[in-house]
Amino acid sequence: MNCGTFLVIARALRLSHFGALLLFALLVSLVLACLTQRTAAGGVKYALWSFALFVLIGVGVAWLMYPISR
Amino acid sequence: MNEVPGNEATFGEARVNQESGGQTAHEHNSGDPAGSDTPAEQSPVSHAHADGTVAARHSFGATAGRSALALFAASAAWLVPGLGHLLLGRWGRALVFFAAVGGLVVTGYWLRGNVFPPHSGDPFGTLGFLADAGTGAFYYFSRMFEAAGPDVSRAAGDYGTRFIAAAGVVNVLAVLDVIEIATHRRS
Numbered sequence: 001m002n003c004g005t006f007l008v009i010a011r012a013l014r015l016s017h018f019g020a021l022l023l024f025a026l027l028v029s030l031v032l033a034c035l036t037q038r039t040a041a042g043g044v045k046y047a048l049w050s051f052a053l054f055v056l057i058g059v060g061v062a063w064l065m066y067p068i069s070r
Numbered sequence: 071m072n073e074v075p076g077n078e079a080t081f082g083e084a085r086v087n088q089e090s091g092g093q094t095a096h097e098h099n100s101g102d103p104a105g106s107d108t109p110a111e112q113s114p115v116s117h118a119h120a121d122g123t124v125a126a127r128h129s130f131g132a133t134a135g136r137s138a139l140a141l142f143a144a145s146a147a148w149l150v151p152g153l154g155h156l157l158l159g160r161w162g163r164a165l166v167f168f169a170a171v172g173g174l175v176v177t178g179y180w181l182r183g184n185v186f187p188p189h190s191g192d193p194f195g196t197l198g199f200l201a202d203a204g205t206g207a208f209y210y211f212s213r214m215f216e217a218a219g220p221d222v223s224r225a226a227g228d229y230g231t232r233f234i235a236a237a238g239v240v241n242v243l244a245v246l247d248v249i250e251i252a253t254h255r256r257s
Contacts, residue, residue, distance in 0.1 A: 020177070020181070020233075024232075027170040028240065030169075031170045034167070
């Protein structure tokens with residue numbers, strides 16, 4: 001894929017801030033689950049828990065910072 | 071060791087004791103009524119030492135082999151995320167690491183995040199470079215993906231910078247995991 005194609009795709013798929021948070025939480029949770037858990041069941045549980053905490057804490061911090069953004 | 075009658079038993083005992091780290095072969099020979107003057111009776115001791123040396127050499131060879139494998143797999147894991155796990159036969163993990171690191175870094179480029187150059191001249195820039203360089207080959211492809219250069223004047227560009235740095239850190243963790251697996255510190 002050359003850079004022109006990449007830019008076209010990038011413009012077509014607009015990622016919101018919340019979308020970026022979800023994507024980041026998903027990918028990092030998967031990696032942390034793989035690194036820390038040895039079983040598939042434990043990995044899934046850890047990934048879900050980590051993902052939920054990423055999103056909840058991210059939204060919580062955003063909510064706390066909302067007054068100073070204006 | 072078959073030239074001298076009875077040597078096998080002595081040799082076996084000496085080896086057992088050597089493995090347990092307790093007595094030496096000399097203590098076994100001291101109880102021998104025939105004495106230990108003849109060269110034929112000294113041979114079990116030398117055999118025992120030779121066996122210990124060979125075992126130690128094998129152990130050293132195995133350790134060196136594991137270290138070489140760990141170094142090779144770690145280099146591969148850094149260069150191409152997931153390749154180290156692939157070389158060690160961990161297909162699932164290899165796929166997850168490649169998808170996760172690749173996804174993070176490509177999203178970072180897509181958001182036009184900042185890619186730190188090697189010689190930025192300030193400590194934060196150096197830390198940023200170290201984090202970005204953790205992505206291996208992806209770091210050197212940044213110019214291809216970010217033809218227009220970074221744009222951190224928008225929040226999205228700043229997010230992109232964090233995505234790229236996080237990808238590098240995650241890949242460094244994957245490299246450490248590869249080293250632990252290759253050296254049998256981890257299953």
